[in-house]
Amino acid sequence: MPPFASTMPPRNDLIRSQGISPLSDIITIDVGGQLFQTTKQTLALAGPKSLFSQFSQSTHVSLAPLFIDRDPELFSILLSLLRTGNLPSKAKAFDLEDLIAESKFYNVEPLLVNSLSNPSLFDAFNLERSLTLPLNGRDFPSAMATTSFGTLHVAHGSKITSFDWALRRKSTILTQFTAIDSLLAISPTLAAAGATDFSGMQILDLEKGSVKETLCWENVTRSSSTVQAIGSSPDFLLTSFESGRRNSNSIMVYDLQTFSPVTEIAHCEIYGADLDSAIPATKLKWVESHNVVMASGSHSGPSGILGNVKLWDIRSGNVIWELKERVDCFSDITVSDSLSAIFKVGVNSGEVFYTDLRKLGDTDSNPWICLGDKRKVLNVKKEGNGCKIEAHGNQVFCSKGGDVELWSEVAMNSSKKSEDGLPDRVFRRNLMGRAKDIGGSRITNLAFGGSKMFLTRKDQQSVEVWQSSIRGF
Amino acid sequence: MENEIPSSSPSRHPTDRIKLNVGGKLFETTISTMQSGGPDSLLAALSSRHTQDPVFIDRDPEIFSVLLSLLRSGRIPSTAQRFSKQELADEALYYGIESQLRFAMSPPPLSGIDASLVTTIHPASDGLPSTFTAAAGDGSIWIAHGGQISAYDWNLSHTGTIRTHLDDITSIRRILPDVATVGSNSAAGLHFYDFCSASHLGSTHWTDSSDPRIYKARVTSIADSSNQVFASFDCQHRENCILVIDKSTLQIVSEIARQSGSSAKTMVPGKLTWLPDTGVIIGTAVTSGAFGYSGYIRIWDPRANGAVIWETSEPGSGRSSRFGDSFADVDVDVEGSNLFKICSKSGDLAMADLRNLGDDPWVYLKDKNPMMRYTGGAVDSVIHCYRSQVFVGREGALEVWSRVIEKENGIDTENVIGEELYRRNFVDKLEDSERGIIKKIEGGGNRLFVSREDVEGIEVWESSHLSGAVSVV
Numbered sequence: 001m002p003p004f005a006s007t008m009p010p011r012n013d014l015i016r017s018q019g020i021s022p023l024s025d026i027i028t029i030d031v032g033g034q035l036f037q038t039t040k041q042t043l044a045l046a047g048p049k050s051l052f053s054q055f056s057q058s059t060h061v062s063l064a065p066l067f068i069d070r071d072p073e074l075f076s077i078l079l080s081l082l083r084t085g086n087l088p089s090k091a092k093a094f095d096l097e098d099l100i101a102e103s104k105f106y107n108v109e110p111l112l113v114n115s116l117s118n119p120s121l122f123d124a125f126n127l128e129r130s131l132t133l134p135l136n137g138r139d140f141p142s143a144m145a146t147t148s149f150g151t152l153h154v155a156h157g158s159k160i161t162s163f164d165w166a167l168r169r170k171s172t173i174l175t176q177f178t179a180i181d182s183l184l185a186i187s188p189t190l191a192a193a194g195a196t197d198f199s200g201m202q203i204l205d206l207e208k209g210s211v212k213e214t215l216c217w218e219n220v221t222r223s224s225s226t227v228q229a230i231g232s233s234p235d236f237l238l239t240s241f242e243s244g245r246r247n248s249n250s251i252m253v254y255d256l257q258t259f260s261p262v263t264e265i266a267h268c269e270i271y272g273a274d275l276d277s278a279i280p281a282t283k284l285k286w287v288e289s290h291n292v293v294m295a296s297g298s299h300s301g302p303s304g305i306l307g308n309v310k311l312w313d314i315r316s317g318n319v320i321w322e323l324k325e326r327v328d329c330f331s332d333i334t335v336s337d338s339l340s341a342i343f344k345v346g347v348n349s350g351e352v353f354y355t356d357l358r359k360l361g362d363t364d365s366n367p368w369i370c371l372g373d374k375r376k377v378l379n380v381k382k383e384g385n386g387c388k389i390e391a392h393g394n395q396v397f398c399s400k401g402g403d404v405e406l407w408s409e410v411a412m413n414s415s416k417k418s419e420d421g422l423p424d425r426v427f428r429r430n431l432m433g434r435a436k437d438i439g440g441s442r443i444t445n446l447a448f449g450g451s452k453m454f455l456t457r458k459d460q461q462s463v464e465v466w467q468s469s470i471r472g473f
Numbered sequence: 474m475e476n477e478i479p480s481s482s483p484s485r486h487p488t489d490r491i492k493l494n495v496g497g498k499l500f501e502t503t504i505s506t507m508q509s510g511g512p513d514s515l516l517a518a519l520s521s522r523h524t525q526d527p528v529f530i531d532r533d534p535e536i537f538s539v540l541l542s543l544l545r546s547g548r549i550p551s552t553a554q555r556f557s558k559q560e561l562a563d564e565a566l567y568y569g570i571e572s573q574l575r576f577a578m579s580p581p582p583l584s585g586i587d588a589s590l591v592t593t594i595h596p597a598s599d600g601l602p603s604t605f606t607a608a609a610g611d612g613s614i615w616i617a618h619g620g621q622i623s624a625y626d627w628n629l630s631h632t633g634t635i636r637t638h639l640d641d642i643t644s645i646r647r648i649l650p651d652v653a654t655v656g657s658n659s660a661a662g663l664h665f666y667d668f669c670s671a672s673h674l675g676s677t678h679w680t681d682s683s684d685p686r687i688y689k690a691r692v693t694s695i696a697d698s699s700n701q702v703f704a705s706f707d708c709q710h711r712e713n714c715i716l717v718i719d720k721s722t723l724q725i726v727s728e729i730a731r732q733s734g735s736s737a738k739t740m741v742p743g744k745l746t747w748l749p750d751t752g753v754i755i756g757t758a759v760t761s762g763a764f765g766y767s768g769y770i771r772i773w774d775p776r777a778n779g780a781v782i783w784e785t786s787e788p789g790s791g792r793s794s795r796f797g798d799s800f801a802d803v804d805v806d807v808e809g810s811n812l813f814k815i816c817s818k819s820g821d822l823a824m825a826d827l828r829n830l831g832d833d834p835w836v837y838l839k840d841k842n843p844m845m846r847y848t849g850g851a852v853d854s855v856i857h858c859y860r861s862q863v864f865v866g867r868e869g870a871l872e873v874w875s876r877v878i879e880k881e882n883g884i885d886t887e888n889v890i891g892e893e894l895y896r897r898n899f900v901d902k903l904e905d906s907e908r909g910i911i912k913k914i915e916g917g918g919n920r921l922f923v924s925r926e927d928v929e930g931i932e933v934w935e936s937s938h939l940s941g942a943v944s945v946v
Contacts, residue, residue: 026529028497037497039531079496080533084564088533089557125621125634126597406598410638411672426638430619434600435929468597469631 027056028065034072035065036079045082051106052082074102078111087115096166117150117165117450124395124406125430126468127453129437133463135161136172141445141456141463143183143193150450151188153206154463155180160191162206165450167465173209175202184230184237186256192237194227201227201239203259213259217241219248220269231284231293236262236314238293240281249280251295253314265317266295266310279308285335287311290357292320294335294342305329305347311360321360323367328377331384336391339409341425343389343396344368349376350383352398352407354427371407371427392448397432399443402457404432432466491520492527498534499527506544514569516544536564544570549577558628575627579612580919580935585862585873586898588921589937590905593930596623596634600929606645606653607917608697614922615653616931617642622653624668627918629933635671639664646695648702648720656692656704663692663704663716665723675723679706679716686710696745696754701726703754703775705742707734713741715754717775729779730756730771737767738786746805748827753782755812757803766799766817783830806858813863815854822856822863822874822895838874838895859916864900866911871901871923871934900934 025039046052055066068075073090077099080088091099096116103109135141139157146152150165157179161172165188175193182194186203190212194201203213217225223244231238237254250267254260270278281295293314298307307325312318330344340357351372361367370377388399396407410426431438442458453466491507493500507520519528530537539553539561553561558578565574580591596602599619607614611627620642623634637655644656651668665674679690690706690713697703702718711734717726732739742756754775759768769786773779787799801817805827812825814835825834855866863874874895900921909925916922921934 035497037494037529037531039529042531076533083496083532086560086563088536089560090535090555123634125623125636126631128597408636410636411670412638413673413675428620428636428638428640430599430621430636432598434595434598 029055029075030065030067031070031075032068032072034076036072036075038079038083042079042082046106046108046111050108052108070102070105074098078103078106078108081111081115082108085115087112097168100166100168113149113165117452119148119393119450121451121468122393122448123451123468124393124397124408127432127466128468129433129464130467131167131465133163133167133170133465135461135463138461139179140459140461143180144445144447144454144456144463145183145185145191146447146449146454147185147188148449149188150452151185152447152449152454152463153183153185153191154456155183155193156461160193160204160206162188164188167452171206173204173206175204176211177202182227182230184232186232186237192230192239194230194239196226196228196242199224199226199244201230201241215239215252215254215259215261217243217250217252217264219243219250221245221247228280228297229282229284229295231286232256233286233288233293233314238284238286240284240295240297242280246278249278251281251284251293251312263314263317265312265314266319279306281310283333287335287337287357289337289340290320294333296330296333298325298329298347309333309342327366331387332389334389334391334396336394336396338394339391339396343391343398343407345384345387345389345398345400346377347382347384348379349373350387350400351376352389352396352405352427352429354425356425371429386442386444388443388446390446390448392453396427397446397448397453399446399455401442402440403438404443404446404453404455406430406432493519493537494527494529495532495534495537496530498538500534500537500541502541502545506541509544510568510570510573516568516570532564532567536560537568540565540568540570540574543573543577547573547577549574559630562628575611579627581938582936583860583862583916583919583921583934584936585864585875585900585921587936588900588934589941590901590932591935591937592629592933594625594629594933595930596621601927602924602929602931603642604645604913605915605922605924605931606647607915607920607922608647609650610918612918612920614917614920614931615645615647617645617655622655622666622668633668633671635666635668637664637666638673644692644695644704646697646702648697654695654697654702654704656695658691658693661689661691663695663702663706663718677704677716677718677723677725679708679714679728684712686712693741693743694745694756696747698747698749698752701775703745703747705730705745705756707741711735711740713739715742715745715756715773715775715779727775727779729754729775730773730781731779738769740768742771744803746807748805748807748810750810752776755805759800759802761801761817765797766801768800768803770803770812770814801854802856804856804858804863806861806863809858809861811858813856813858815856815865817854820854820867822865822897824895838897840897853910855911855914857914857916859921863895864914864916864921866914866923868910869906869908869925870899871905871911871914872897872899874898 029036040056043052043056077091103112135156141154141156143155152163154161158175158177159172161170163170177195177198180193181196184192189207191204200214200216202211205212221243225241228242229240237256239252242249248269251265253262255262279297279299282297285294292311294311296309307329309323311320313320328346328348331347333344335342341354343354353368353370355367390397398405407427407429412426443455444458445456447454455464489503504520507516510516542550565571596618602616602618605616613627614625616623620640621634621636624632626632639657639660641657641659642655643658646654648654653666656663663677667674681687690708693705693707695704700720705715707713713734714731715729719726734740740758742758744757746755754773757770771784772782798816798818800814803814810827814823821837823835823837857864865872874897876894909928912926913924923932
């Protein structure tokens with residue numbers, strides 16, 4: 001008896017649900033001279049816009065089969081994809097480009113995207129260094145942006161190169177910036193870009209290479225408004241501006257569809273030597289579960305690096321929680337919705353810290369829990385300089401030099417915790433990659449999209465792609 | 474395993490025949506072939522339908538033709554090479570004939586004298602395996618590496634990776650289909666992890682309120698019976714014992730074999746084996762010091778409060794007929810009820826019949842082949858008994874001692890352990906041995922898994938009936 005027999009539904013249901021159908025549901029299609037038979041239900045899985053579902057709606061079932069003048073081999077691959085949800089191994093005989101072109105003809109490209117680049121396929125433990133995407137010219141990548149299904153935009157110099165979800169095709173556009181410091185993908189063809197030395201944020205159409213909109217912040221001094229950071233929530237586009245004279249800063253909230261301003265939060269005017277309010281937010285992260293935006297910024301002052309982290313409620317414009325960083329300020333900071341925690345790399349210690357979003361207490365006490373050597377907090381070596389930290393899914397990725405550390409939470413049995421003397425939450429680290437993958441020059445950017453991780457390195461005119469081995473390709 | 478090959482004699486009754494329409498292609502077969510997939514398979518369920526029209530199944534016809542010939546002939550046709558193993562397994566699961574496919578796809582029984590390296594399994598990160606377990610017996614393997622556990626199924630395809638709270642797993646055993654139990658040299662306790670939920674189920678610690686020296690006991694080896702787990706614990710004060718743990722409740726049943734650890738004769742066992750025939754547990758410990766190897770073999774009965782049934786220690790016990798040639802490693806041949814030891818000085822292999830242990834039970838196996846004569850001094854040796862063969866790793870070389878069948882009926886040789894019944898052969902080639910010192914050998918299913926010191930990945934050795942002829946044209 002097969003081991004899975006017990007999990008199967010009763011026989012009659014099985015036959016009904018698993019594609020063994022009455023004759024009236026069977027559709028015959030003649031593709032390039034080869035006959036295929038399938039069911040209406042299978043074809044309907046392709047979605048209402050696809051050519052497949054139009055076949056199933058055609059009424060002349062009993063007459064001659066529908067004829068489509070396309071390649072039957074490619075059709076059989078797409079049909080297998082519909083039936084099983086996975087690409088068959090015969091797809092390897094073709095280039096992915098052929099399949100994408102064919103899927104565009106039948107209007108079923110989302111199916112292909114789903115099976116190859118779905119974010120749910122992202123398997124942090126199984127990522128391998130697999131591709132390098134070269135960038136033409138002599139500029140080094142300065143910023144990266146991804147969509148959830150794996151389209152990648154890379155800013156290098158005054159150019160933005162966009163790679164499609166399959167990383168097979170690219171296009172490059174020229175912008176007005178000399179270098180882009182902040183980049184955010186709004187859709188596969190639309191991106192928001194800004195720079196710390198250029199006034200205004202631009203919404204760029206990456207297909208046409210044109211500026212769709214320029215968004216500026218009207219500050220009191222009537223000087224230029226440079227962009228320090230760009231973030232987004234499902235509804236809003238968030239931009240951190242600083243005035244050209246660097247005496248005021250603010251976070252503007254725009255509607256993500258119309259780009260009209262919605263509200264302004266965190267407006268600061270600096271009078272005198274108030275260092276803390278002079279720090280503009282250089283990272284904006286939306287926290288969906290708490291409906292707040294995390295804004296963080298740091299500043300190198302006479303007494304070391306100072307910084308602050310604030311959680312803003314956009315609707316009320318109030319600060320929910322604020323933390324001033326004086327000892328071992330973050331070198332980079334991120335927030336994870338699924339882990340409900342803020343993570344930072346300390347600039348002095350180079351260690352990873354976390355604080356639980358559900359237990360944010362008063363801001364006087366140190367909320368950070370060190371995940372490494374606590375004694376290093378007070379060292380002055382700046383070991384964490386240049387480290388990047390990003391959260392994706394249930395994992396936190398932290399770059400240190402040329403290596404990426406993967407931090408994952410271990411789900412511990414709660415009743416046994418006290419016996420083992422373990423803290424409330426257990427995070428453990430692994431270095432990513434096999435021996436041959438480890439090392440390389442310093443990592444400057446980390447991004448995640450679809451089933452892939454992208455990173456750029458210092459002095460390399462390329463993007464490195466890490467992905468888990470996916471069936472089919 | 475249902476491995477009867479269905480009779481392919483021509484069927485005379487037309488009612489025995491059944492027509493199937495798979496994805497537009499017609500197949501005709503007999504009801505008995507359809508039912509050979511077992512009573513719970515989808516095909517057997519379909520065969521009971523009495524209709525004139527062919528039964529329509531909305532799946533890929535090409536893979537179905539492979540699976541149909543598997544049912545007809547019991548073997549996989551060469552046309553299956555177009556499909557990946559994973560694809561065949563998924564499709565067989567759909568039709569409910571996975572056990573047939575598993576049987577046809579699994580390698581022939583492992584024969585050490587005719588095995589070759591088929592593949593090396595590389596986890597995606599932290600690729601140095603610290604230990605592994607193949608105890609499920611279906612050719613699957615769970616690898617512990619860098620605090621993670623990666624599971625590979627009977628097909629050796631990666632099914633998942635979980636992170637444990639330990640940083641260095643030094644002993645692992647799969648005690649239930651989804652549960653691994655792990656221990657570490659560097660952290661206290663025995664820990665249970667569930668693979669489905671990727672969570673920590675619980676921990677077991679050795680405690681004794683009357684003895685303050687018993688704390689932070691670490692696990693050195695794990696064995697299991699059908700309902701119990703045996704784990705040896707070692708304290709920093711070298712006190713040690715074996716805890717018997719119930720598999721269903723994860724509670725300690727009893728503590729046996731408590732030893733002081735003050736000498737080589739009482740230190741913690743580094744290897745535990747449970748004998749299903751007699752229900753006893755065999756523990757062995759070997760250390761190497763400035764004066765050579767020393768250690769013991771001891772047999773406890775867990776039901777009789779851990780009474781010692783038999784023991785021997787080397788050097789020094791009268792139970793070794795060879796002075797100054799103490800064992801370097803010991804293993805138990807569970808199927809054949811034999812003990813095997815590898816001598817540290819001479820490199821000879823000796824065996825003892827577990828049913829007939831006396832004062833000096835050892836029989837030293839002679840190697841007649843002058844080419845193979847072992848001349849080296851004491852080297853790192855590991856020994857593993859699997860399927861009545863003895864695999865020995867000597868530095869990097871992998872050799873096997875296998876029994877020669879002398880008489881066809883085997884009656885004459887039954888009761889005599891012949892010195893000359895075993896022959897020694899190398900499994901590997903000279904160049905294989907240069908990859909590194911063999912750290913662990915374990916058999917599982919029809920595979921032999923080998924890990925080497927400071928080498929990434931686990932080697933998989935299999936026997937094959939294919940000649941592997943290489944064309945030189």
